[in-house]
Amino acid sequence: MNTAASTPATTTPDNVVEIRDLNTRFGAAVVHRDVSLSVHRGEIFALVGGSGCGKSTMLREIILLQPPVSGSIRVFGQEVIGLSDEQALPLRRRWGMMFERGALFSSLTVTENVAMVLREHTRLGAALIAEIAALKIALTGLPADAGAKYPSELSGGMRKRAALARALALDPELLFLDEPTAGLDPLSAAGIDELVRQLRDALGITIMMVTHDLDLLWRAADRVAVLGDERILGNGTMHELARSEHPVIREYFYGPRGRGAREQGTREQTWNRK
Amino acid sequence: MQAAADIRPGATPRELRCEGAWLLRSAAQVEARIEAYLGALAQPVEGELLINAQAVTALDTSGAWLLHRMRRALEVGGCTVRFIGLRPEFEALLRLIATRAAEPAVTPPPAPGVLARFGRNAWEGLLGALGLLSFLGASATALMRALMQPRRIRWRSILYNLQTAGVAALPITGLLSFLLGIVIAYQGAEQLRRVGANIYIADLVGLSMLRELSPLITAIIVAGRSGSAYAAQIGTMKVTEEVDALRTIGIGPLDLLVLPKVLALVIALPLLTLYTDIMGVLGGMVMARAQLDVGFTTFINRFDDAVSLTSFLIGIGKAPVFAVIIALVGCYQGFQVSGSAESVGHQTTTSVVQSIFLVILVDALFSIVFSWLKL
Numbered sequence: 048m049n050t051a052a053s054t055p056a057t058t059t060p061d062n063v064v065e066i067r068d069l070n071t072r073f074g075a076a077v078v079h080r081d082v083s084l085s086v087h088r089g090e091i092f093a094l095v096g097g098s099g100c101g102k103s104t105m106l107r108e109i110i111l112l113q114p115p116v117s118g119s120i121r122v123f124g125q126e127v128i129g130l131s132d133e134q135a136l137p138l139r140r141r142w143g144m145m146f147e148r149g150a151l152f153s154s155l156t157v158t159e160n161v162a163m164v165l166r167e168h169t170r171l172g173a174a175l176i177a178e179i180a181a182l183k184i185a186l187t188g189l190p191a192d193a194g195a196k197y198p199s200e201l202s203g204g205m206r207k208r209a210a211l212a213r214a215l216a217l218d219p220e221l222l223f224l225d226e227p228t229a230g231l232d233p234l235s236a237a238g239i240d241e242l243v244r245q246l247r248d249a250l251g252i253t254i255m256m257v258t259h260d261l262d263l264l265w266r267a268a269d270r271v272a273v274l275g276d277e278r279i280l281g282n283g284t285m286h287e288l289a290r291s292e293h294p295v296i297r298e299y300f301y302g303p304r305g306r307g308a309r310e311q312g313t314r315e316q317t318w319n320r321k
Numbered sequence: 322m323q324a325a326a327d328i329r330p331g332a333t334p335r336e337l338r339c340e341g342a343w344l345l346r347s348a349a350q351v352e353a354r355i356e357a358y359l360g361a362l363a364q365p366v367e368g369e370l371l372i373n374a375q376a377v378t379a380l381d382t383s384g385a386w387l388l389h390r391m392r393r394a395l396e397v398g399g400c401t402v403r404f405i406g407l408r409p410e411f412e413a414l415l416r417l418i419a420t421r422a423a424e425p426a427v428t429p430p431p432a433p434g435v436l437a438r439f440g441r442n443a444w445e446g447l448l449g450a451l452g453l454l455s456f457l458g459a460s461a462t463a464l465m466r467a468l469m470q471p472r473r474i475r476w477r478s479i480l481y482n483l484q485t486a487g488v489a490a491l492p493i494t495g496l497l498s499f500l501l502g503i504v505i506a507y508q509g510a511e512q513l514r515r516v517g518a519n520i521y522i523a524d525l526v527g528l529s530m531l532r533e534l535s536p537l538i539t540a541i542i543v544a545g546r547s548g549s550a551y552a553a554q555i556g557t558m559k560v561t562e563e564v565d566a567l568r569t570i571g572i573g574p575l576d577l578l579v580l581p582k583v584l585a586l587v588i589a590l591p592l593l594t595l596y597t598d599i600m601g602v603l604g605g606m607v608m609a610r611a612q613l614d615v616g617f618t619t620f621i622n623r624f625d626d627a628v629s630l631t632s633f634l635i636g637i638g639k640a641p642v643f644a645v646i647i648a649l650v651g652c653y654q655g656f657q658v659s660g661s662a663e664s665v666g667h668q669t670t671t672s673v674v675q676s677i678f679l680v681i682l683v684d685a686l687f688s689i690v691f692s693w694l695k696l
Contacts, residue, residue, distance in 0.1 A: 153661035249414040
């Protein structure tokens with residue numbers, strides 16, 4: 048939402064998400080050790096790292112699905128750790144989350160999935176809700192007839208888009224995407240890249256995503272943090288990270304797949320400039 | 322807070338002013354204002370209408386949708402609409418909405434009439450019955466194949482199912498049949514005492530429990546406990562595509578998921594029935610001594626004369642049939658699950674209702690056949 052200028056001063060203007068000294072453990076296994084990072088307003092921030100390094104866990108901690116062992120997580124300037132569900136409700140209305148596997152309600156159609164959120168949190172008339180739901184579905188690039196279908200009738204890529212439509216239902220200021228392109232064909236994935244950028248440009252929302260997709264990183268991400276060995280190994284734009292000397296980051300970006308994506312990304316950026 | 326969204330007439334009749342924060346939270350009010358404005362337009366505006374959006378301080382997709390919708394309504398009325406003063410980022414958003422905007426999804430066709438629904442239900446019922454029958458056939462074929470190659474029988478899975486459907490059901494089946502024995506003896510005691518036929522309590526409890534009630538109550542409890550579990554397990558596996566994965570790996574879902582359950586239940590249910598026979602008669606004995614002064618020894622002696630081996634075997638003999646019904650219906654309904662979590666719940670319910678219905682129906686058929694055979 049383009050409300051940055053006039054939002055009440057309770058929020059730090061530039062940091063929408065601010066994590067300080069976060070520690071997470073599952074039993075004896077340490078996932079995060081004193082991790083700190085911040086996401087600025089209006090940027091597309093990506094969290095990357097190998098499988099099982101705790102990227103999704105961090106996302107779950109930010110949106111209050113899982114408590115960390117210690118540390119501080121501030122969203123819109125408000126400490127979220129230890130909030131009750133009731134206290135968290137105003138925050139939850141301001142963010143949207145797209146789960147890795149969609150997590151669409153399987154007994155509702157796509158339209159009903161989106162409309163349900165609107166019905167729960169607004170007092171709009173049924174007709175307007177249906178229109179807004181159809182708009183959100185169209186925004187994510189789904190065909191109009193997808194709205195009447197059940198999640199089980201959709202392909203993986205369409206399910207992702209439907210999940211995104213639901214995450215956008217309340218026009219969130221902050222959007223979390225967990226692996227938005229995982230399991231998609233290159234064409235659908237490219238569509239998601241485009242969509243993420245368009246949403247940010249048109250709506251001015253802040254996007255925090257977890258991804259493995261180097262193409263998505265080169266094309267959409269403003270800033271990237273690499274998570275590994277229980278901490279942040281590097282943090283910056285893709286070009287900065289590409290110059291990093293850290294072996295894990297180099298491995299990540301200069302592995303066989305990383306190189307292709309980088310060349311492609313650089314080529315496109317040059318092309319865009321022309 | 323930001324000024325609420327609003328629209329008002331501009332300086333000239335050809336101008337309309339939009340102001341405030343056009344956000345989702347004020348969408349209901351704005352919609353009402355737009356309706357009022359459009360309704361107040363006695364005749365459609367002709368020519369060009371300017372929408373002055375200089376004072377719009379915030380815009381999200383819902384607000385943009387309302388703007389877009391208002392423009393469309395005006396344009397249908399026959400005028401051209403031009404926005405002025407809209408911030409560039411808002412204009413971009415409005416353009417995005419306009420290009421992506423879709424008509425609201427088509428309304429579903431009207432609900433079918435009573436007759437159509439009756440016909441459809443009857444047809445689906447018939448299909449369901451045929452499906453169950455063909456499932457029985459497929460399972461029988463799978464069993465034949467397994468018997469030809471006994472090494473393919475999954476003993477470990479059978480043992481596990483024996484444990485969960487049999488051993489774990491002992492406390493509840495035992496308790497319930499004990500109580501049932503007490504109830505029957507208590508109800509009979511009053512009548513028997515009146516005619517001075519106290520000793521016949523052994524006949525009453527023994528015959529009713531062994532022949533009818535104990536197999537039936539056991540089957541009903543197991544249908545509720547295990548049949549539902551089978552349906553839910555297989556149903557969830559279908560939703561998560563595990564069943565398809567099994568097929569792909571080259572393991573027949575029937576071999577892995579259905580046969581062990583059927584075989585385990587065919588073994589477990591007669592044993593459970595024997596156990597509930599004993600518990601039910603024990604309940605009757607306790608009640609007989611308390612109410613009718615029929616001691617345990619007297620009861621057992623009379624029991625020996627009253628209840629023939631045939632009666633006992635008839636009761637036990639029904640159990641494997643019930644077991645096949647329960648396991649097959651549970652598994653079949655599990656395989657009928659399609660896609661959603663709600664479907665898992667629905668098919669689980671159906672499995673319990675259907676298997677209890679079939680168990681009682683088959684029990685009635687048995688009674689008819691046995692009386693025909695004079696057993």
